[in-house]
Each structure stands twice: as C-alpha cells, then as structure tokens.
Amino acid sequence: MLDNQIAKEVIDYAMLRGADFAEIFIDRQTFESISIKSSKVDNIENGINFGIGIRLFYGTKVLYGYTNSKKKEDLLDIVSSLSAKDLRDPITTATNFNFEKINQAHFVQTGLKNNISLDQKIPLLMAIDEMTRKQTDKITQVPIGTTQRMQEIEIFNSEGLHITDERNYIRLRASCIASDGTIQDSAGYSPGAMLGWEFILGQDPKYISEKMAKEVLTKLKAKPCPAGKMPVVIDNGFGGVIFHEACGHLLETTSVAKKASVFWDKKGEQIASSVVSAVDDGTNQNYWGSINIDDEGMATQKTQLIKDGILTNFMADRMGAQKTGHPRTGSARRESYKYAPTSRMRNTYIEAGNDKFEDMISSIDHGIYCAQMGGGSVSPGTGEFNFSVIEGYEIKNGKIGDAVKGATLIGTGPDTLTKVSMVADNLDFAAGVCGSISGGVNTTVGQPALKVDEILVGGGK
Structure with missing residues (x-):
C-alpha cells in the first residue's frame, strides 16, 4: 500500500x-x-x-x-x-x-x-x-x-x-x-x-x-434479587468478562510498566486459587479476537497468564517489554492508524476444569446463579469491580430457583480469583469490544462455569 x-x-x-x-x-x-x-x-x-x-x-x-x-x-x-x-x-x-x-x-x-x-x-x-x-x-x-x-x-x-x-x-x-x-x-x-x-x-x-x-x-417475571455476601455460580461464555476487565487489564504491561497494577511484581507467585488457569491466545482459529500478527508485526502466540493459580506471564508489546523486561507476546494492538499500539488482550479465558455444573449448584444451600453477565465498572489499578447480572436465579437447597432481577456482583478481581473453588468442564466463549488507550479492539472473553465461595451481591427492587 x-x-x-x-x-x-x-x-x-x-x-x-x-x-x-x-x-x-x-x-x-x-x-x-x-x-x-x-x-x-x-x-x-x-x-x-x-x-x-x-x-x-x-x-x-x-x-x-x-x-x-x-x-x-x-x-x-x-x-x-x-x-x-x-x-x-x-x-x-x-x-x-x-x-x-x-x-x-x-x-x-x-x-x-x-x-x-x-x-x-x-x-x-x-x-x-x-x-x-x-x-x-x-x-x-x-x-x-x-x-x-x-x-x-x-x-x-x-x-x-x-x-x-x-x-x-x-x-x-x-x-x-x-x-x-x-x-x-x-x-x-x-x-x-x-x-x-x-x-x-x-x-x-x-x-x-x-x-x-x-x-x-x-x-x-423476575423478582428482586436478595442482597448480601453469598456463594455464586457464574456461567460460561460471557461470564469471562469479569476476568477480562477485573484481572486481564492488570496483566497488560500498559499498567504493569507504571506499577499501576496490583500484580506488577507478583510473577511466579500464587495470585489465584489452585483450580484457576488462564490464557490469552491470539492463535485460536477464526475467533473474534484472533490475529496472525500483532500491530507491531510480531507473530501472535498463546500466552499462559496463570497456571494452577501461579502468575506465569504478562502481555507485553515492544515498549512494554522495554520498560519491564518481560518478553514480547505478540499482544500489541490498536483500533486503527489513529492510535499507537499498546499491550492488549486477544482471546482471554479461564481454562476448563474438571467439575460439573450440576455439582456446583448442588453444593450451595443459598446463593445466586448468574446465567448471563452484563456490563459494569472497574478500577484499573486495583481491579475493584461492579458488574450487573442480566439473567440470574436464586439457588435454594442445591437447586436453581426463581429468576431474580437487579443483581450486581461487587468485589475485586484479585480477591475473587482466590475464592474460586470449582471450575467446570464447559468452557465457552463470547465476542466483545475492549476499549483502552489504543482504542477499541475485538476481544473474545471466555470461561467455564465457576463457583465463587463468597462475593458481595447487590440486590434489586
């Protein structure tokens, strides 16, 4: 051209x-x-x-x-x-x-x-x-x-x-x-x-x-959601938006280089429950967030971010690697020529576990099942989040009950990662657009269903 x-x-x-x-x-x-x-x-x-x-x-x-x-x-x-x-x-x-x-x-x-x-x-x-x-x-x-x-x-x-x-x-x-x-x-x-x-x-x-x-x-026909701290099951697919927003951005050298991430010096340390492993992968064939090369011309790759709860890697662009010493990962992305590239997510997901969805539900006496997550707000430095549940149900005596409305999940990404006790085998993905300092880029979020032992649930009216 x-x-x-x-x-x-x-x-x-x-x-x-x-x-x-x-x-x-x-x-x-x-x-x-x-x-x-x-x-x-x-x-x-x-x-x-x-x-x-x-x-x-x-x-x-x-x-x-x-x-x-x-x-x-x-x-x-x-x-x-x-x-x-x-x-x-x-x-x-x-x-x-x-x-x-x-x-x-x-x-x-x-x-x-x-x-x-x-x-x-x-x-x-x-x-x-x-x-x-x-x-x-x-x-x-x-x-x-x-x-x-x-x-x-x-x-x-x-x-x-x-x-x-x-x-x-x-x-x-x-x-x-x-x-x-x-x-x-x-x-x-x-x-x-x-x-x-x-x-x-x-x-x-x-x-x-x-x-x-x-x-x-x-x-x-949903009724108001009860509020308080309780166990929650977050379903697969777009449920991964919480990890993307509240944890994924903290693993980009865009924030790590400025020490604006709580994880900036935690490489090699346990930051999540041992049942949690997470990946950012640009190579998934024909996925919404995939690329052949990043916007600096480097071949994309699969980057293991967390393995069995241990922080193993960050997502790094050229300048991010220069500032932090972490290796480039083919993660430099930008919306268009109007933006300089920075480290960004591609297809980011928590890997499948060995648990069954039914076992998660049956293990809870009283809690909330989040069938579909919506948008929310996140503090970039700490991962503090507030996400809406657009389709939710009460869990009573180990069974899914009535639909509830107005539910929000409130917590921090780092704390929530440590409270994941079960990870299902039903990994799924969903398309989204992520906004950051290099504009809006296509990203895929994903996860299997997760059980979080305790999280603050805001109720509805």
Missing part, C-alpha cells in the same frame, strides 16, 4: 534525527453494515477508512502522529514535527527491508473482497425477526444488524521489518424488546468471528429467536 522507497526514506530520516526506533503502520479498513428495524431494512452503510501512523522511540519516550496522505513530503513532515524536541546524533543512516510473508491461519470464504449480494444477506436477518416475533405477542421490537469489516495492514520499521496482513471480521447483533404492559425488558445475542458471511449463514434463526424470547420473558 505504501511504496517501499518512500517507506525507506521516511524511516532513514527518522533515524538521522536520532530516533532509537521508527515504525510506519499503514491501515486500510473496508466495512459494510446492515440494520433491520420494524421488520424492514433500516440502514445500509459501507465505506473505506485509510491512514498511516508513524511512531518514534527516544529511549522510553513514544512519539506518534498520523495522516491520511501517502505523499513522502507529508510523512517526512510528521517525522520532523515529532522529533523536533528530541534531536540527537543519528543512530544509523540506512534501513534495508526484508519482506516477511505471514502464515495465514484464518481462512475466509465470503469476505468483503469476494462479497455476496445484499439479496443473499437480508433474508436470514428477516427470518430471525419473523421467528422472534412469533415466540410471544409480548415482543414489541426486534432490532437486528450485522457488521462486516476487512482490515489490510502493512508495517515497516527500522529493524528492517516489512510485513502485511489481511483480517476479516463479522458480527451479528440481534436483540428483542418485550413488555407485559407495566415492565419492559430486552434480550440479545451477538456472536462474532474472524470470518466472512459464511459465519452468519451458519447461525440458526430458530435457536436465536427461542433463546432471546426465553431470556426476555424470564426477565419480565
């Missing part, structure tokens, strides 16, 4: 101005979105975003700028502006690029490069709408949408790296709103993958409609 000679001249100019490291990131993103509302096509959008980001290192100081121009003069101007206050004697005066061909691990049939017609796409979305409305007359609205994106990147750096990659992502966002005349509630289903439209074709409208209708009708 960028002429090699122009890239060479820009990199060499940065090094002549005394930079320790220089990098060019070229980013072209093509997108298409479809939305259905009131059983009609509400909106269709498509477009292209293109830009180039330039990053310079002076010691541990990072300088970053970007432009929508490919002209050599504009790129040189960015280097000149960035380096104006940090001029030094040149480190080197010549960079020779060695093009590196990646191993494309995520095969796509119907991405935007070989797109299919809207006439082939819309009927499946309409089928979800129709089947959902047929579930109950309490359903008043069924918003549905898809977003498909292809990102093409090219990276040059002063170490001679020249590498390209193509990433295809797609996500379905289905939801329904229901009312019983006095109370209104909603339910949703939002899977995503590193695939093309074939992922949407693989979805079952009947399953989606029944799942959403069951959830929303359950919420309408």
Whole structure:
C-alpha cells in the first residue's frame, strides 16, 4: 500500500534525527453494515477508512502522529514535527527491508473482497425477526444488524521489518424488546468471528429467536434479587468478562510498566486459587479476537497468564517489554492508524476444569446463579469491580430457583480469583469490544462455569 522507497526514506530520516526506533503502520479498513428495524431494512452503510501512523522511540519516550496522505513530503513532515524536541546524533543512516510473508491461519470464504449480494444477506436477518416475533405477542421490537469489516495492514520499521496482513471480521447483533404492559425488558445475542458471511449463514434463526424470547420473558417475571455476601455460580461464555476487565487489564504491561497494577511484581507467585488457569491466545482459529500478527508485526502466540493459580506471564508489546523486561507476546494492538499500539488482550479465558455444573449448584444451600453477565465498572489499578447480572436465579437447597432481577456482583478481581473453588468442564466463549488507550479492539472473553465461595451481591427492587 505504501511504496517501499518512500517507506525507506521516511524511516532513514527518522533515524538521522536520532530516533532509537521508527515504525510506519499503514491501515486500510473496508466495512459494510446492515440494520433491520420494524421488520424492514433500516440502514445500509459501507465505506473505506485509510491512514498511516508513524511512531518514534527516544529511549522510553513514544512519539506518534498520523495522516491520511501517502505523499513522502507529508510523512517526512510528521517525522520532523515529532522529533523536533528530541534531536540527537543519528543512530544509523540506512534501513534495508526484508519482506516477511505471514502464515495465514484464518481462512475466509465470503469476505468483503469476494462479497455476496445484499439479496443473499437480508433474508436470514428477516427470518430471525419473523421467528422472534412469533415466540410471544409480548415482543414489541426486534432490532437486528450485522457488521462486516476487512482490515489490510502493512508495517515497516527500522529493524528492517516489512510485513502485511489481511483480517476479516463479522458480527451479528440481534436483540428483542418485550413488555407485559407495566415492565419492559430486552434480550440479545451477538456472536462474532474472524470470518466472512459464511459465519452468519451458519447461525440458526430458530435457536436465536427461542433463546432471546426465553431470556426476555424470564426477565419480565423476575423478582428482586436478595442482597448480601453469598456463594455464586457464574456461567460460561460471557461470564469471562469479569476476568477480562477485573484481572486481564492488570496483566497488560500498559499498567504493569507504571506499577499501576496490583500484580506488577507478583510473577511466579500464587495470585489465584489452585483450580484457576488462564490464557490469552491470539492463535485460536477464526475467533473474534484472533490475529496472525500483532500491530507491531510480531507473530501472535498463546500466552499462559496463570497456571494452577501461579502468575506465569504478562502481555507485553515492544515498549512494554522495554520498560519491564518481560518478553514480547505478540499482544500489541490498536483500533486503527489513529492510535499507537499498546499491550492488549486477544482471546482471554479461564481454562476448563474438571467439575460439573450440576455439582456446583448442588453444593450451595443459598446463593445466586448468574446465567448471563452484563456490563459494569472497574478500577484499573486495583481491579475493584461492579458488574450487573442480566439473567440470574436464586439457588435454594442445591437447586436453581426463581429468576431474580437487579443483581450486581461487587468485589475485586484479585480477591475473587482466590475464592474460586470449582471450575467446570464447559468452557465457552463470547465476542466483545475492549476499549483502552489504543482504542477499541475485538476481544473474545471466555470461561467455564465457576463457583465463587463468597462475593458481595447487590440486590434489586
């Protein structure tokens, strides 16, 4: 996407101005979105975003700028502006690029490069709408949408790296709103993958409609949740959002380098129950949070974060590794050319255990079963969290009881990890978007069902 000679001249100019490291990131993103509302096509959008980001290192100081121009003069101007206050004697005066061909691990049939017609796409979305409305007359609205994106990147750096990659992502966002005349509630289903439209074709409208209708009708008849400290079972899949938010961010060198994480000096120590092992893996085939290479051009990998309760590793980008001494893990990510990369999660999950879900429930006299977790707030430094339970049930005498509403889980990630006593064998995953200082990136969260022996539950009205 960028002429090699122009890239060479820009990199060499940065090094002549005394930079320790220089990098060019070229980013072209093509997108298409479809939305259905009131059983009609509400909106269709498509477009292209293109830009180039330039990053310079002076010691541990990072300088970053970007432009929508490919002209050599504009790129040189960015280097000149960035380096104006940090001029030094040149480190080197010549960079020779060695093009590196990646191993494309995520095969796509119907991405935007070989797109299919809207006439082939819309009927499946309409089928979800129709089947959902047929579930109950309490359903008043069924918003549905898809977003498909292809990102093409090219990276040059002063170490001679020249590498390209193509990433295809797609996500379905289905939801329904229901009312019983006095109370209104909603339910949703939002899977995503590193695939093309074939992922949407693989979805079952009947399953989606029944799942959403069951959830929303359950919420309408739910009673207020009891409050207090009690044992809790957090179900698989999106239940992993608590580990992602309250613990995962504490294991990124973005926070570790600043000693803003309670785990910054705990490598090799017991930080969780011995039944807890956790991973951040960029290699899972066609997962929503997967990548071939990170946004610094390093091949991604599977990173064992916690093993049998012991903190074994952190997630590190280039500067994070330079500041902390922890090895790079192929975790440097950014939303687009507008952001410098930082250490970020990819597919982050607690690994499957040996316990059975039924045994967890039967071991509790009185507690809460969190079938689906929602959003919440987290303190970045301590992992203190407050997460809503969007579908919950009372556990009484070892059995799942009435649905409850208004439940929140309140605690800290580090403390909660030590109170996990059972880990089920039903590992599952869910798609999400994680926001941090390098923008919003696709991430997968996951876990099997977990039993936490004690956590503070906030009740509802």
